[in-house]
Amino acid sequence: MVEMKPAQITLAWVICNKGVIIIPKTSSEKRVIENYNSLSIELGSENLSEFDAAFHCH
Numbered sequence: 143m144v145e146m147k148p149a150q151i152t153l154a155w156v157i158c159n160k161g162v163i164i165i166p167k168t169s170s171e172k173r174v175i176e177n178y179n180s181l182s183i184e185l186g187s188e189n190l191s192e193f194d195a196a197f198h199c200h
Contacts, residue, residue, distance in 0.1 A: 146183060150176055154183035155193045 156164050166199045
């Protein structure tokens with residue numbers, strides 16, 4: 143399993159929310175690649191529910 147950074151998981155969660163636009167800022171090529179790789183993270187419904195509950199969404 144590939145290690146995911148907290149920022150990557152957060153980006154993946156935000157991407158799953160309809161009507162939300164994210165514009166991550168970075169000046170580091172390494173971070174741009176990490177941000178791009180967030181697109182391939184698949185969070186399960188249990189993970190999404192945990193994030194939604196933690197951040198009082200929906």
